[in-house]
Amino acid sequence: MLIKLVDEVDVLEAYRYLQDPAAGGIDLFVGTVRNHAQGKEVVKLVFEGYAPMALKEMQKIAEAAQEQWPITKLVMLHALGEKAVGEPVVIMGVASAHRDAAFTACRFLIDELKKTVPIWKKEYYQDNSVWVNAHP
Template structure:
């Protein structure tokens, strides 16, 4: 079972609930949050935008690849869109598997691939009022 979505707010308790499975002995959850600095400057907030139809399609492709490669019982890929403050979660990747190694490996694959292939962009608002726009590198 997979859950893939773009949202305005990420509920971490909901994510845990979506991953629970009685046969899963390993659950790995990666949470990416807004940090207060980048490029040697103070960050005030981030704003995420994405081409939603393509982003969801690419996220689904990545989930399918992971499900083919690892024995995943449940998989969650959620990315937030819109303005986010320091400390707020912006992306959550989670997998539930029978064993921890599969959970760790599949979760790492998913976040690494998401950052290279999913069309989501961010604006960084710095303390000196400059704005820098980038796609996931």
């Protein structure tokens, strides 16, 4: 497993890690900063997290996924710090012998991360900013 909080999310690093001769399917979800939220134009986002707890929760989610699906390799990366519109901020990746397990497990990873991992974001708009839970 590759589980990290990072300054910059590296899509190529995640893909290279997931490559395995036993894997017939690799599913890679990349979450990026979009240009709008709450009906306003987003200028940038800032992510903060409590690293010890976040990594512990990410590990628990990964282990739960491995218990449910035949996963060959797994990646969970989340960026902290300031991110511009279009930048990747989160990557979930799963390699498995078959695509169905890869798709299903990858969806589980991102959904569970959003529910439990202590990471927050501050959305910056043209006229103000607001802290929100990154994963409501």
